[in-house]
Amino acid sequence: MRHGKKVNHLGRQTAHRKSMLANMACSLIEHKRINTTVAKAKALKGFIEPMITKSKEDTTHNRRIVFSRLRQKEAVTELFRDVAAKVGDRPGGYTRIIKLGNRLGDNADMAMIELVDYNEIYNADKKAKKTTRRSRRGGKPAEAPVVDTKSSNEEEE
Template identity: 75%
Template structure:
């Protein structure tokens, strides 16, 4: 029994396991989602989320600490292109998320050996789940001064109203043949009146 043992060894020696997790993490960072077994996906989640947190912290630190974080992440990933992608694209996208950067979606069993399969993806890069959700506005909550709550509620209602865009009619453009025919019609009308 494996009571209280937090590391899933995945049937591999330590060096093989670390190399496999590094390769999977690089693939996840590059492709934003990968298919694998459920056990490997759970192990990868524990492996990659602290690295994403380190990449996110670089934006808030000085240059010395940022270089330090890059070197630590490179020690785990061992791929400079993945590190560059992580610290540029991924860290910008997950900048306001306080953790939980990956999502595991179970896919069913593999045909060959009936293994439980899953897709692990970076949460902020999935456009299907994030399409309907507006970005949250972070506001400071305070319980002091209860009289101001009514004013705040009215301000929120005013902000949520959407103004309909005004549609202006496009000016009519007359071609030369139309203007000539109109002048001829006016000339005929004037002749008929006389």
């Protein structure tokens, strides 16, 4: 039975698992997307999303909490400076997991985990949709351009 088993141990001891997730999180912050197994990607998602939420409010306390889990000063700086600015208006769901198929060597399920706001391919069509909205019904007609009704004689006076 698996009562009360909420964390996937990933076949590692606690210290090894925490170090591995910290290293993967630093790589994700640096490169914006990484390839890994599906199980590790799901574990990483649960590890990094609370830290991205903390990074939205730049306080000394939040920086220390994130640094205690990441353990790399450069990654913490980039998280609070670049990533937090990009995800500032997003209420959650900062990462996306895309399944890639099986690895050739051991047939493990592979996945790509990426930061959502840094993917130009997915975000390009989202921006295009928000430009205009037209209804199928008549609605109000488009306004005619404003034309200056003054004649040239009036302007000379």
